[in-house]
Amino acid sequence: GQQLNQSPQSMFIQEGEDVSMNCTSSSIFNTWLWYKQDPGEGPVLLIALYKAGELTSNGRLTAQFGITRKDSFLNISASIPSDVGIYFCAGQLRTGTASKLTFGTGTRLQVTL
Amino acid sequence: SAVISQKPSRDICQRGTSLTIQCQVDSQVTMMFWYRQQPGQSLTLIATANQGSEATYESGFVIDKFPISRPNLTFSTLTVSNMSPEDSSIYLCSVEYSTDTQYFGPGTRLTVL
Numbered sequence: 001g002q003q004l005n006q007s008p009q010s011m012f013i014q015e016g017e018d019v020s021m022n023c024t025s026s027s028i029f030n031t032w033l034w035y036k037q038d039p040g041e042g043p044v045l046l047i048a049l050y051k052a053g054e055l056t057s058n059g060r061l062t063a064q065f066g067i068t069r070k071d072s073f074l075n076i077s078a079s080i081p082s083d084v085g086i087y088f089c090a091g092q093l094r095t096g097t098a099s100k101l102t103f104g105t106g107t108r109l110q111v112t113l
Numbered sequence: 114s115a116v117i118s119q120k121p122s123r124d125i126c127q128r129g130t131s132l133t134i135q136c137q138v139d140s141q142v143t144m145m146f147w148y149r150q151q152p153g154q155s156l157t158l159i160a161t162a163n164q165g166s167e168a169t170y171e172s173g174f175v176i177d178k179f180p181i182s183r184p185n186l187t188f189s190t191l192t193v194s195n196m197s198p199e200d201s202s203i204y205l206c207s208v209e210y211s212t213d214t215q216y217f218g219p220g221t222r223l224t225v226l
Contacts, residue, residue: 003155031213042117042205042217043156050213088155092213098169099144101207101215103155 006089006104014112019076021087021107028069029091033101034061037086046087047074079111115140115208117218125224126196133192134221136206141186144209147179150220151202162189162206196225 006023013019023032031050035043047058049065049072056063062075072089089104116139126132136145145162159179160168168181183189193200201224207215 033214035217040220040222042220045214045216048212048214090215092215094213098161099209099213100158100161101146103157106155 004089004091004102004104006107008107009105010108010110012110012112013079015079015081017079019079019083019109020073021089022071022073023089023091023104024071025091025102026070027091027093029102030069030094031092032063032065032072033090033092034063034072034074035088035090037088037106039085043088076109079109081111081113084109084111115142115210115216117206117208117216119206119218119221121221122219123222123224125226127226128197130196131192131194132196132223133190134204134206134223136189136191136218138187138208142208142210143186145183145189146207146209146215147181147189147191148205148207148217149202150205156205159191159204162191193223196223198225201225 004023004025034046037043047063052069053067054065060077087107090101092101118137120135147159148156150156158171159174160170162168162181162183164183180192203220203222205220207217209215
């Protein structure tokens with residue numbers, strides 16, 4: 001199935017640094033979602049974006065829904081060790097009563113002290 | 114957000130057998146979904162579990178291999194039939210509320226020998 005292009009694939013950063021990752025698609029979406037997945041767990045929703053151009057924050061996390069509706073980015077400020085994990089973007093498309101979520105390829109984040 | 118539980122959390126199965134995974138939500142939801150996450154990969158939608166009717170399968174997934182039940186608005190099952198080692202994955206259910214936002218269960222980690 002289709003997957004969104006997410007970059008970077010992985011990153012090593014030092015504690016306290018800011019992180020940025022993005023997601024691009026050839027298709028438009030109604031909603032952009034960002035999830036974090038820890039080992040052995042299901043993805044946990046971090047931020048949901050519902051309108052083109054929307055900029056939303058959740059604590060140290062900030063995400064934006066691209067104007068073209070084909071992209072989104074996620075920023076994490078002042079990273080801490082518990083930010084380690086895999087981050088997934090997901091685009092949601094609703095057609096009538098049907099709804100489908102397409103996931104990005106993931107960004108593995110590792111934070112060093 | 115919903116409280117979603119899955120059973121079993123993990124299992125090791127023999128080739129050729131079948132496993133049924135249960136997903137329980139603490140409130141009624143219209144939309145429930147099943148995903149597969151192969152080792153080191155992103156999530157791929159298997160099907161939408163429709164209450165009172167047959168599930169809607171994505172390309173590459175068929176009912177004979179992944180039969181799904183949705184007897185009510187809080188419960189669904191996914192069966193992985195006639196398993197082979199290639200079916201070793203994490204299987205996740207999710208639910209969607211009217212906000213076009215999906216929440217995930219903790220996943221079922223399946224290993225097929």
